[in-house]
Amino acid sequence: MSTQHAASGGLQELPEILTSQTPVADYYRLSLQFASKIAEAEPVTDELLEALTPYPRVQLEARLLQWAQHTPTTYPKRNLQLQQLLEVAKQNNWPRLERWGIRLLVERAMVHGDYMTAIMNIQRIVGSASAIQPSAGVFDYPLSRAYLDMADAFFYLGDAGMSLEFCQFYKQFLTHDAHQMAQGMKCEIRAYTHNGAYRTVWPLLSEFNQHIAGFGLSKERVEAALAASRVYLHKGDYRLAEEFAKEAKFLARHNQLEFGPWRYRYAQLRLEAALGRKQVSLAREFWQQMLNAYGETTTVTSPAYEHVRQLELEATLLGLEQNYQQANALYRQIHSLEHEQKKQFRLLEQLSAFTNEISRQQLSFLQLQAQLNKSQSRNMKYLAMAAVLTAVILLLMLLRVVYLKRRIEQNVVYDGLTGLDARWFALSKIQRKLTRRAEPGCVVLLDIDHFKDINRQLGPCKADKVLIELARFFKYEVGTNNIIGRYAGEQFVFNLSNSLLDDAIGFVDKLKQALAQHQSKAAGPLSLANVGPIRFCAAVVEADCKTSMDDIMELCEQQLKKAKSRGRNQTRSASLVCRAKCQNG
Numbered sequence: 001m002s003t004q005h006a007a008s009g010g011l012q013e014l015p016e017i018l019t020s021q022t023p024v025a026d027y028y029r030l031s032l033q034f035a036s037k038i039a040e041a042e043p044v045t046d047e048l049l050e051a052l053t054p055y056p057r058v059q060l061e062a063r064l065l066q067w068a069q070h071t072p073t074t075y076p077k078r079n080l081q082l083q084q085l086l087e088v089a090k091q092n093n094w095p096r097l098e099r100w101g102i103r104l105l106v107e108r109a110m111v112h113g114d115y116m117t118a119i120m121n122i123q124r125i126v127g128s129a130s131a132i133q134p135s136a137g138v139f140d141y142p143l144s145r146a147y148l149d150m151a152d153a154f155f156y157l158g159d160a161g162m163s164l165e166f167c168q169f170y171k172q173f174l175t176h177d178a179h180q181m182a183q184g185m186k187c188e189i190r191a192y193t194h195n196g197a198y199r200t201v202w203p204l205l206s207e208f209n210q211h212i213a214g215f216g217l218s219k220e221r222v223e224a225a226l227a228a229s230r231v232y233l234h235k236g237d238y239r240l241a242e243e244f245a246k247e248a249k250f251l252a253r254h255n256q257l258e259f260g261p262w263r264y265r266y267a268q269l270r271l272e273a274a275l276g277r278k279q280v281s282l283a284r285e286f287w288q289q290m291l292n293a294y295g296e297t298t299t300v301t302s303p304a305y306e307h308v309r310q311l312e313l314e315a316t317l318l319g320l321e322q323n324y325q326q327a328n329a330l331y332r333q334i335h336s337l338e339h340e341q342k343k344q345f346r347l348l349e350q351l352s353a354f355t356n357e358i359s360r361q362q363l364s365f366l367q368l369q370a371q372l373n374k375s376q377s378r379n380m381k382y383l384a385m386a387a388v389l390t391a392v393i394l395l396l397m398l399l400r401v402v403y404l405k406r407r408i409e410q411n412v413v414y415d416g417l418t419g420l421d422a423r424w425f426a427l428s429k430i431q432r433k434l435t436r437r438a439e440p441g442c443v444v445l446l447d448i449d450h451f452k453d454i455n456r457q458l459g460p461c462k463a464d465k466v467l468i469e470l471a472r473f474f475k476y477e478v479g480t481n482n483i484i485g486r487y488a489g490e491q492f493v494f495n496l497s498n499s500l501l502d503d504a505i506g507f508v509d510k511l512k513q514a515l516a517q518h519q520s521k522a523a524g525p526l527s528l529a530n531v532g533p534i535r536f537c538a539a540v541v542e543a544d545c546k547t548s549m550d551d552i553m554e555l556c557e558q559q560l561k562k563a564k565s566r567g568r569n570q571t572r573s574a575s576l577v578c579r580a581k582c583q584n585g
């Protein structure tokens with residue numbers, strides 16, 4: 001177990017905090033104490049756990065450590081305890097502690113040969129493990145480590161194919177890490193050897209040798225020799241298997257690496273080679289060496305698996321020694337253990353079939369959902385397009401309606417040819433002006449002389465333009481303070497506010513002169529330049545607020561008729577003013 005712990009990292013930088021009497025200082029002091037406990041591998045005491053009560057995350061870390069420190073004699077009872085700690089980590093969203101707890105659970109399950117539990121728990125972290133470095137620490141569960149554990153669990157469970165897959169996952173993880181690559185290769189060699197795929201094993205073994213030679217990995221050289229020995233054993237070449245086991249022993253001794261687990265491994269390989277060659281006494285010797293080495297070591301990867309292997313080897317040995325009774329007893333034991341494992345394996349198969357079915361259904365559901373989403377989005381697209389199109393059509397229709405309404409309004413309110421106010425509109429405005437004012441004003445009705453001749457001379461279209469130009473001219477002269485409208489064909493009506501009768505007659509005279517001048521200046525395309533002098537007769541009627549528009553216009557028409565009867569270019573006037581005071585409004 002590593003002696004480094006993150007909690008001690010920042011402590012040297014914060015001496016004041018450590019000496020102060022604040023809750024934060026307490027926290028750091030206790031963290032320090034906790035870190036030193038890990039470093040010295042002292043048991044986490046209940047007192048320490050109690051002292052850590054105000055700091056639940058640190059306390060949970062200490063609880064996990066305490067769990068890990070206990071010898072796994074009461075598995076799986078204590079397993080439940082660990083599950084509870086994991087639940088706390090999960091509820092508080094402390095993912096690293098959760099992963100570390102799962103790792104402890106997996107390690108314990110592997111030791112007890114409970115490979116299925118191990119596999120199921122590793123699956124729990126695969127989605128959440130973020131740390132991938134092999135050095136991510138013992139207080140976490142890096143994904144690379146999880147894959148290797150998965151490969152081991154499947155191998156010991158007897159599924160070398162699945163094991164191989166996880167070896168390859170593991171190998172692909174950190175290709176730049178020489179040790180990890182070597183471990184991945186070993187993992188693959190083990191699976192291929194188990195499956196008897198020697199054609200694949202040999203090149204892989206030589207690749208492994210090249211790899212470790214390139215990095216000077218002396219430990220791995222021992223491993224390579226052990227792996228080669230295992231391959232030859234599987235092939236039935238016991239002599240070469242013995243040679244490579246001896247080579248492994250030599251390399252380990254040469255590199256001062258001869259420690260328990262390896263002594264156990266090469267003794268086991270030599271025992272198997274001796275059994276293969278039916279060298280009974282030699283096999284018994286290696287058997288003893290193997291047992292001695294096993295006693296020295298506590299770090300055999302999977303004690304449960306090794307236990308079965310040992311039983312198998314011992315049974316074979318006893319068989320060769322013709323001690324059939326004991327051999328049979330051992331075989332029965334192996335059979336029941338294997339039966340247990342097979343049960344586990346079958347359960348696992350059922351589980352994976354079940355999870356595969358779920359994944360398949362999930363997949364088809366997702367595909368269906370994707371299709372639905374696709375067609376839904378396509379429908380939505382069409383719907384949106386139709387909505388936009390309808391909106392555009394409606395908008396265009398609305399604009400058309402507004403336009404037509406305005407046209408209708410304009411035709412009603414304004415004269416369509418000249419743009420002046422229509423007769424009724426002009427008269428009602430003039431009436432309003434008159435009634436609003438106290439002073440009388442004048443209304444003028446004028447009629448263009450001999451317009452019939454202009455029509456005849458120019459034709460109706462050009463005569464229209466003459467009318468338009470005349471309207472523009474009169475509007476300009478009358479000014480914006482007064483109202484002017486088209487009364488009928490070539491007749492115009494306008495008012496002169498605040499003008500007495502004489503002023504209005506004067507204005508009409510000036511208007512006649514101005515028209516003559518205007519026409520004389522007119523040139524080019526202007527229609528006024530193309531006709532003879534235009535003159536008009538006018539009727540000027542003075543009125544006030546009391547007179548009705550009908551009376552005014554009736555008088556205007558009478559006066560106009562009189563003017564015409566006198567010839568052309570005449571003006572006639574009359575007054576409807578009673579000379580009494582008008583009331584405003």
Ligand SMILES: Nc1nc2c(ncn2[C@@H]2O[C@H](COP(=O)(O)OP(=O)(O)OP(=O)(O)O)[C@@H](O)[C@H]2O)c(=O)[nH]1
Nearest residue numbers: 447448449450451452453455460461463464489490
């Ligand atoms: N081009 C055109 N001619 C119009 C329009 N309205 C009326 N007229 C013409 O104006 C002429 C009016 O004829 P009359 O009422 O006899 O009057 P006039 O020819 O001006 O003769 P007096 O008014 O008696 O001098 C007719 O020929 C109408 O066709 C119009 O909007 N456009």
